[in-house]
Structure formats: C-alpha cells, structure tokens
Amino acid sequence: MLRYLVERLIWLVPTLLAMALITFIVMHATPGSPLDPQAPNANPLSPELQKNLAEKYGLDKPLPVQFGTFLWNALHFDFGFSYQFKSRTVSEIIANTFPVSLALGSMAFLFAVVGGVTLGVLAAMNQNSWIDYLCVFVATLGVSLPNFVIGILFLLLFSITLQWFPAVGWDTPRHWVLPTITLGLGQLAIIARYTRSSILDIIRSDYVRTARAKGLSNSAVMMRHILKNGLIPVVTILGPIFAAIGTGSFFVEQVYSIPGMGKFFVTSMSSRDYNMIMGVILLYGVFLGIMNLIVDLLYGWLDPRIRFD
Amino acid sequence: MTSAASAKSTKSTAVSAAAGLKMRKETNLWIDAWQRLIRNKLAVLGAIVVLFFLFLAIFANVIAPYPYDLTNFADAYQSPNATYWFGTSPLGQDMFSRLIYGARISMLVGVGAQVIVFFIGVPLGAVAGYYGGKVDLYLMRFVDVMYAFPTLLFVILIMSALGTGLTNIFIAIGLTGWVTICRLTRGQFLSLREKEFVTAARAVGAPSRRIIMAHLLPNALTPIIIAITFGVPNAIFTEAALSFIGVGISPPVPSWGQMVGEYQQYLRSYWYLATFPAIAIGLTMLAFSFLGDGLRDALDPQMKR
Numbered sequence: 001m002l003r004y005l006v007e008r009l010i011w012l013v014p015t016l017l018a019m020a021l022i023t024f025i026v027m028h029a030t031p032g033s034p035l036d037p038q039a040p041n042a043n044p045l046s047p048e049l050q051k052n053l054a055e056k057y058g059l060d061k062p063l064p065v066q067f068g069t070f071l072w073n074a075l076h077f078d079f080g081f082s083y084q085f086k087s088r089t090v091s092e093i094i095a096n097t098f099p100v101s102l103a104l105g106s107m108a109f110l111f112a113v114v115g116g117v118t119l120g121v122l123a124a125m126n127q128n129s130w131i132d133y134l135c136v137f138v139a140t141l142g143v144s145l146p147n148f149v150i151g152i153l154f155l156l157l158f159s160i161t162l163q164w165f166p167a168v169g170w171d172t173p174r175h176w177v178l179p180t181i182t183l184g185l186g187q188l189a190i191i192a193r194y195t196r197s198s199i200l201d202i203i204r205s206d207y208v209r210t211a212r213a214k215g216l217s218n219s220a221v222m223m224r225h226i227l228k229n230g231l232i233p234v235v236t237i238l239g240p241i242f243a244a245i246g247t248g249s250f251f252v253e254q255v256y257s258i259p260g261m262g263k264f265f266v267t268s269m270s271s272r273d274y275n276m277i278m279g280v281i282l283l284y285g286v287f288l289g290i291m292n293l294i295v296d297l298l299y300g301w302l303d304p305r306i307r308f309d
Numbered sequence: 310m311t312s313a314a315s316a317k318s319t320k321s322t323a324v325s326a327a328a329g330l331k332m333r334k335e336t337n338l339w340i341d342a343w344q345r346l347i348r349n350k351l352a353v354l355g356a357i358v359v360l361f362f363l364f365l366a367i368f369a370n371v372i373a374p375y376p377y378d379l380t381n382f383a384d385a386y387q388s389p390n391a392t393y394w395f396g397t398s399p400l401g402q403d404m405f406s407r408l409i410y411g412a413r414i415s416m417l418v419g420v421g422a423q424v425i426v427f428f429i430g431v432p433l434g435a436v437a438g439y440y441g442g443k444v445d446l447y448l449m450r451f452v453d454v455m456y457a458f459p460t461l462l463f464v465i466l467i468m469s470a471l472g473t474g475l476t477n478i479f480i481a482i483g484l485t486g487w488v489t490i491c492r493l494t495r496g497q498f499l500s501l502r503e504k505e506f507v508t509a510a511r512a513v514g515a516p517s518r519r520i521i522m523a524h525l526l527p528n529a530l531t532p533i534i535i536a537i538t539f540g541v542p543n544a545i546f547t548e549a550a551l552s553f554i555g556v557g558i559s560p561p562v563p564s565w566g567q568m569v570g571e572y573q574q575y576l577r578s579y580w581y582l583a584t585f586p587a588i589a590i591g592l593t594m595l596a597f598s599f600l601g602d603g604l605r606d607a608l609d610p611q612m613k614r
Binding site for chain 1: 454459461462465466467468469470542546549550553554555556566569570573576577580583584587588590591594595597598599
C-alpha cells in the first residue's frame, strides 16, 4: 500500500516532465515570442529594446538551457514574472485566481456527484417510470450540450428574463449558483448515466435476489447490497470528471465573468506569456495527478478485491 | 439502394410470416443495422436534423439571402424581422446568412477532422496491434502521455501556437483526436489476430498486407465507425469552444462558437445575437448524439448501454 503510494507519486514526476517538455516545445516551435505578441493590445517594441529584454529574461539563451532554468526554478515554486502583467509574478497571479477556480470547481464537483448519484439511483430503482425518463433526458442534454451553450441559455432565462440570479461576478453566494450548475451539469449527466446502468446491473444480480429471498427488508437490501456495490464503478470515472471540470472552468468563467485562473490562462496563450502558460499547465498536471491518485486509493479502499501490488 | 433492399426484405418477412413460415430473407450486417436504426425514433429524428444542417452547409451560398461578410451599418442591431429573419449583427450583417454559413464551418470541421483522425489513427493502431513488439511499446507509451494531457488544454495550446483558422483547427483536432482511434484499432487488431480465420489466412500464404486489409480491418470496422460517429460532434464542439474563447475561427468567417463568444456581451439588449448560434450548436450536438446512440445500438446490439 505505502509502496504503491510512493511509486505512484514518483511516476508523477516523468508525467509532469513530459507535459512540461511538450508544452515548451509547442510554444517555442512556432514563430513569435512574448516580447512581440500578436495580441491586439500589445506594444510594438524596437528590435534594440527587444534584444535587451530578451537578455533580461534569458530568452536569448539556447532552448535546452532555458528549459533547464525553468525546471530548476519550478522546483522552488518560482515560475517567474508574467510577461503580460509585468509587475506580477506568475505565482502571485495563480495565488489570487486559483482559489476562485478551485471553489467553483469544488462546488460543481459536489453538485455533479450528489445530483448525479441521486438521479441515477432513483432512475434505476424506478426503471421506465417518469423519473427514469427524466434521468435519461437530463443525461442526454447534459452530455451533448457544451457548457458555454448551457451558460448562455441560463443567463438568458434565469438572470435576464426571470432575474432570479445576477449575471456576472463572484461576490455573493447568489453569484455562485448559475456557474456551479453550468459547470457541473455535464458531469452530473455522465455520473447519472453511469450510476443508473451500474445499479441496474446489481439489481438483477443473484446475490440481491438471495438477499430479498431470505426476507431482508427493502432498505437493508438497498443500503447494504445495492448501493455499496453499485457505486464502486462510479468512483472510477471521477478522475476524468476532475479533468473535465478543470478545463470546463475556462469557458464558464468566461461566460459569467468570474475572476478565476481560466481567463488568465486563455489570455496568456495568445500573448505567449511563456511563464504563465507553463505555470498553469504544470499546476493542472499536479492537480489532476493527485486527484487521480486519490480516486485510485479510494477505489481500492471501497473494493477490497483491488490489490495495489 | 440500401433502403430499397430493406423495404423488400420487410415485405418478404411479412409474406413468409403470413404463410406461417419463420424464414428470414438473406441479410447482412448493414441491412440488419439499417433496419434496427430506422426503428429507433430518436435516431431517425437525429438523422433528419443532421441531414438538415448538412443540406444548409452544402447549399449555404444558394440558401443564404446575403453574403456572410456583407456589412450594412444602416441596418445594424435590428431585431428579427421580415427582412432579417434572425436580426442583424452590430456590423449590420444578416444573422440568418451567418448562421447558415456557420453550419458549413461546423459540418466541415466535424466531418473533415474525423477523416484526418481516421487516416492517422487506424493505420498506426493497425501496425501497433498487428506487429506488436517495440513499435507497439513505443507508440503506446506515447499514447499514454497524450492521454495524461487534458485534450482541450492541448488543443488550445496548439491553436494559440499556430494561430486561428480552419486549417489549423484541422491540424489541432487531428493531432489530438487520433489517439482514441489508434488505441481502439490496436485493441481490435490485438484480439482479432489470434482468431482462427487469421491463422487460416496465414496458413494459405496470404501476405500481411492482405491479412490486414481483407481480414482484420473489415472485422474491426464496427467499433471504429461508432467511435468516429461520436468523434464528429466532439470535433464540432471543439471548434465551437475554441472559437468561443477566441482561438478558433476569426471573423468575418462565421462560426457558431465565435458568434456566441463575441455577442455574449450584448445578451441583455440584443438577446437574439448570441442565443440563435448557441441553439444551433445545441441542436447539432443533440442530433449527433441521438444518431450516434442509435448507430451504436444498431451496429452492435450486444453492446451494453
């Protein structure tokens, strides 16, 4: 168990290295540099100035040296200055914006898991009833509609027409409602679909029939046999769900003008803010890696048949 | 042709049933699948919507009343009316025409990207699965690394490196999308190459190329087709998402996602600007998932939902 944990944590290192290297290569393989970004509001600089700045930021050094420097600094959690917001370091920006994204993501995740499992279980228990059709309907909508489309339609319906919720911002809990639902709905749909089919499998299994046959009460069969076993496979899809909520956040933050990390990431791309891009991608990598590890550990804890060695 | 064949076989089934015989007309996978597909109402509905958008896409230049980039500032910000069915943009462009041309972009990306994905993913997966060994090992390690990257993140990265534009979208989706198909094809080939009919083909001296093309590929095709069908809406989504955050298609070329992103700021005063493209994206995605689900059930009835 401990060995497995350590092994997995060690495996995270080459994965992150590969991610950093791929990102680095893609960024540098194409024309343009952070000093002459193609962003619409960029300052055109004279070649002299560019040369001086390149020297200052170490952009004139050979690429392998730059990559090495980056890695060394990243080990000390120093990702350098942001090229687009010259006075702020990448770490500062991330420290300011990541908590917002994390809060939004966590709420969306909770909403998706609680809502998805509830809907899926109810649908499976009442197969072919209206609640089952509702589940299938929500699942289809949620899986097929992109979150920014859902976001636009929600804005139009709930904040502009009905005026139930504010349209933009992140100040009060009332602001959190629509973004959370928008970001979580697609994942809720996937979880509901998965839960439904997993529970349906279990309901038809022999040991559930045995449990009923020996006269166990409905609730006991449900809690002890069906739910416990039916929810285990659901845990396996939590990893991809984290990833989807992470990237989905870019779009939802844009729709509702939320001051999270996603917006900075998107602008850093077009202005070739190398430091910011590398910082954000690595942060995502670490975050996803750890989340996947937690999911796997959880899975093993829930299902004793899983061995870690 | 297929529909004629299926109509004929339904008729003959009816006749033989009337005669009290449980005989079935000779059939094959495709006729069978077609019959299962047209019995699925949602799938048929999806197919109709998809065909409708395809029709708009192909004949956009005939159907659209105005060129998509024609600006007419005198008519800017008009609500939907008799002349401009879906209103006009802040530049006075006819939104109806832009929506129709938007269908062209979406369909082009959806279908075009999957063609690229198919021609990269299937050959690589076939080689890895058939020959195995070192090639397989290295290829799959690479595929694993690609999997560790959230796809959308990688696509955004490539797009911002390459710049906006349709060709670059093809490249970005092609570079990321082949991984799934490659893995799938490899898995199929791995299990199929151990089957008796392959051993038999090898025993009679069929060359590898023939075994791959004539024996393995046709048998591996069904799951690949299903995956490709689901890949189409995925590609459409990716283009819309990229254009929404401004790294996909640039104006004046009309892309639904780009329109949603650009006109979102006008939602309060001119709701129709962002809403209609958003609905168009939603409808297309829904239609493709209905069709995809139907195709999967039709082609592979044993597969569990």
